[in-house]
Amino acid sequence: MALPKDFLWGGATAANQYEGGWNEGGRGKSSDDVVTNGTHTEPRCITFINKKGEKVKTPMFVGADYNDLDHFECFDDCLYPNHEATDFYHHYKEDIALFAEMGFKCYRLSIAWSRIFEKGGMEGEAPLEEGLKFYDDVFDELLKYNIEPLVTISHYETPLALTEAWNSWADRRTIDCYLRYCEVIFNRYKDKVKYWLTFNEINCIETSAWMEGGVLTKDKQVMMNMAHYQFVASAKAVMMGHKINPDFKIGCMLAYSLHYPYSCNPEDVLAAWKGSTNNIFYTDVHVRGYYPSYRLKEFEREGITLPIEGDDLEVIKQGTVDFVSFSYYMSMVDAADPSQFEQADGGNLSMGVKNPYLKASDWGWQIDPTGLRNALNTLYDRYQIPLFVVENGLGAIDNVEEDGSIHDDYRINYLRDHIIAMDKAVNEDGVDLMGYTMWGCTDLVSASTGETRKRYGFIYVDKQDDGTGDLSRYKKDSFYWYKKCIASNGTDLD
Numbered sequence: 001m002a003l004p005k006d007f008l009w010g011g012a013t014a015a016n017q018y019e020g021g022w023n024e025g026g027r028g029k030s031s032d033d034v035v036t037n038g039t040h041t042e043p044r045c046i047t048f049i050n051k052k053g054e055k056v057k058t059p060m061f062v063g064a065d066y067n068d069l070d071h072f073e074c075f076d077d078c079l080y081p082n083h084e085a086t087d088f089y090h091h092y093k094e095d096i097a098l099f100a101e102m103g104f105k106c107y108r109l110s111i112a113w114s115r116i117f118e119k120g121g122m123e124g125e126a127p128l129e130e131g132l133k134f135y136d137d138v139f140d141e142l143l144k145y146n147i148e149p150l151v152t153i154s155h156y157e158t159p160l161a162l163t164e165a166w167n168s169w170a171d172r173r174t175i176d177c178y179l180r181y182c183e184v185i186f187n188r189y190k191d192k193v194k195y196w197l198t199f200n201e202i203n204c205i206e207t208s209a210w211m212e213g214g215v216l217t218k219d220k221q222v223m224m225n226m227a228h229y230q231f232v233a234s235a236k237a238v239m240m241g242h243k244i245n246p247d248f249k250i251g252c253m254l255a256y257s258l259h260y261p262y263s264c265n266p267e268d269v270l271a272a273w274k275g276s277t278n279n280i281f282y283t284d285v286h287v288r289g290y291y292p293s294y295r296l297k298e299f300e301r302e303g304i305t306l307p308i309e310g311d312d313l314e315v316i317k318q319g320t321v322d323f324v325s326f327s328y329y330m331s332m333v334d335a336a337d338p339s340q341f342e343q344a345d346g347g348n349l350s351m352g353v354k355n356p357y358l359k360a361s362d363w364g365w366q367i368d369p370t371g372l373r374n375a376l377n378t379l380y381d382r383y384q385i386p387l388f389v390v391e392n393g394l395g396a397i398d399n400v401e402e403d404g405s406i407h408d409d410y411r412i413n414y415l416r417d418h419i420i421a422m423d424k425a426v427n428e429d430g431v432d433l434m435g436y437t438m439w440g441c442t443d444l445v446s447a448s449t450g451e452t453r454k455r456y457g458f459i460y461v462d463k464q465d466d467g468t469g470d471l472s473r474y475k476k477d478s479f480y481w482y483k484k485c486i487a488s489n490g491t492d493l494d
């Protein structure tokens with residue numbers, strides 16, 4: 001069956017992984033500018049100079065102690081793949097024309113915060129006209145082809161000046177900076193952009209506080225401070241956005257991880273419930289407008305205190321989101337005693353126990369299309385507001401043939417199976433779904449590993465892991481396949 005008539009088919013990217021132009025247009029440095037490349041097994045590292053004047057390289061998923069930081073620096077003997085990324089900055093017209101050729105109805109992108117405010121929006125700081133103009137041009141180009149922009153306000157990059165000043169989101173002052181930034185972009189683009197997301201994968205605070213919010217820490221208390229400040233910031237942004245343009249639809253964004261119990265042993269089932277509530281905690285606050293009891297009790301047990309001040313709780317209650325968006329790549333398995341089972345190989349990421357029923361990608365992500373139907377139903381049952389799949393896709397190695405063609409049937413198979421599952425959730429189960437934006441529609445830099453060989457795109461970019469490549473674009477077989485999929489509203493998937 002077809003998806004709804006106004007279904008927002010498209011693709012998704014993020015500025016830090018795609019845009020490049022890191023030192024152009026007056027753009028300030030951001031958290032991703034000091035992250036090195038990595039691989040499936042080698043961690044990406046944050047580089048800085050410590051208080052003793054020594055060079056430090058610390059794994060991004062481990063973090064570091066903010067008190068050790070003197071200043072950030074890029075080291076000559078390291079590669080920083082996000083600097084140039086795959087250069088949307090200089091290729092946006094060409095790339096958007098390709099999106100239009102595929103028939104995109106929607107394109108999800110993020111704004112690089114430090115391109116708008118070099119220092120993040122400190123009191124009295126003026127926004128950068130060149131940065132604002134760049135996104136004006138991008139939105140105009142999209143609208144020329146009737147492609148609806150969906151903007152992530154903060155996607156895995158935070159102005160470095162905020163970390164150097166006070167450890168970014170670990171400090172309440174970042175709320176005001178974020179709101180100054182929101183006010184500027186909401187006003188500037190109010191007639192061009194209707195759909196907004198406040199924070200990308202907010203739950204990844206607990207996986208990498210650096211990636212999610214530019215915070216150097218290893219401490220759960222600090223992470224929960226961050227979460228609280230971001231909840232307040234998000235709620236205030238929702239209220240501000242609705243005042244600036246009542247037609248705005250402002251959503252939250254979750255990295256959805258589906259947790260299966262390893263067996264029907266009640267202890268395994270409980271472990272899976274625990275895993276999934278830890279994940280869904282963030283949308284609970286964004287949608288329901290209050291902290292759920294299961295997490296408040298956990299904080300009490302662990303001696304964690306939320307930095308609640310003034311009318312914070314009332315703000316969180318008032319500024320609930322219009323829709324829930326999420327990324328979906330894989331599912332996980334929890335067991336009461338995981339040590340007795342084989343572990344999934346997630347490279348840089350922790351994936352729990354291996355699922356004997358599923359195959360995994362080359363990066364160990366366990367492929368589970370039925371899980372997407374399950375995720376859509378779980379979220380819709382719980383919140384009863386519209387959902388949006390804003391990321392889904394397969395990171396894989398592609399080979400370019402001599403004639404420039406790329407035969408990526410593995411990607412087509414992955415996408416087809418997930419789209420069928422999504423169709424079932426909508427047409428058989430009645431889930432209210434706004435759209436589907438496939439992740440990394442043009443090849444870009446992987447967030448977890450910093451590789452470009454982990455490719456997601458319909459459009460291949462000649463950019464290699466060692467930084468070589470002339471950035472030319474090539475259409476993969478999946479490009480033509482997705483075009484048919486969109487034209488038939490999800491019915492022609494052959």
Ligand code: BG6
Binds near residue numbers: 156327445446454
């Ligand atoms: C999501 C992020 O976690 O997954 C993206 O929002 C990211 O930024 C995507 O790129 C895929 O992950 P990876 O590590 O393969 O790039």
